[in-house]
Amino acid sequence: MSPERDGPADASFADRAVFAAQFVRAPVATASVWPSSTALACGMADAALRTAPPDPVVVELGSGSGAFTGLLAHRLAGRGRQLAVEINPVLAHRLAERFATVEVVPADVAELDALLALRGIQGADVVVSGLGWSATRPGREDSLLPAVVRALADDGVFVQFAYRWTAWAAPARALREELGECFAEVETSPVVWRNLPPAVVYRAASPRR
Numbered sequence: 001m002s003p004e005r006d007g008p009a010d011a012s013f014a015d016r017a018v019f020a021a022q023f024v025r026a027p028v029a030t031a032s033v034w035p036s037s038t039a040l041a042c043g044m045a046d047a048a049l050r051t052a053p054p055d056p057v058v059v060e061l062g063s064g065s066g067a068f069t070g071l072l073a074h075r076l077a078g079r080g081r082q083l084a085v086e087i088n089p090v091l092a093h094r095l096a097e098r099f100a101t102v103e104v105v106p107a108d109v110a111e112l113d114a115l116l117a118l119r120g121i122q123g124a125d126v127v128v129s130g131l132g133w134s135a136t137r138p139g140r141e142d143s144l145l146p147a148v149v150r151a152l153a154d155d156g157v158f159v160q161f162a163y164r165w166t167a168w169a170a171p172a173r174a175l176r177e178e179l180g181e182c183f184a185e186v187e188t189s190p191v192v193w194r195n196l197p198p199a200v201v202y203r204a205a206s207p208r209r
Contacts, residue, residue: 036161036195037195038067038071039192039195041070043161044159045068045072047201047203048126048157049075049076049126050203053125055081057080058081058126060072060082061144062085062135065091065094066095069099073101073102076101083104083119083121084105087106092106109131109135112144123154123156125153125157127148127151127159128158130161132163139174145182149183152207155205156207157203158183158203158207159203159204160179164197164200165198175202179202179204183205183206183208184205184206185204187204188200188202189203
């Protein structure tokens with residue numbers, strides 16, 4: 001199904017402007033200067049929901065401008081439960097205004113264990129990461145991936161994107177290596193050229209306990 005015909009279009013100019021402004025204010029936390037494209041959002045949603053149950057629990061980390069949030073909400077169409085975790089209060093507020101069916105959680109993804117426990121979620125079917133690879137802290141003692149594994153159901157799936165042009169960098173290699181350590185199955189999509197910059201989608205399944 002083509003991106004143009006499948007759900008919400010790319011972020012509006014206003015959303016892009018707000019997102020860019022938040023990047024200028026907090027570049028490390030925002031991680032990207034521009035929202036992800038519809039093409040990348042479709043790749044993420046395809047990977048996330050391909051084997052999901054009819055009423056899945058979907059947790060999104062670093063929702064930003066809502067590029068992934070909107071398409072996931074469109075495809076879920078009110079089914080299951082969708083959480084969007086976003087630390088930036090401006091972006092979190094806009095998400096809550098735009099997506100009535102999504103539980104927006106204005107919190108740090110580092111608090112994933114606590115925020116899910118507080119909401120009675122023992123095992124998410126899908127965790128979708130809108131965070132850049134640096135924010136997941138791969139290969140470090142405070143890496144987010146072990147928390148993601150704890151958050152997932154036994155047959156849960158984790159989906160993460162990575163920019164193609166940084167694939168050579170040590171943190172990007174560390175991310176791919178840690179995904180292999182934390183999950184029994186890891187798939188890498190073809191390059192999504194219709195994104196700025198081009199990206200790939202990692203789909204990790206069968207979390208190792």
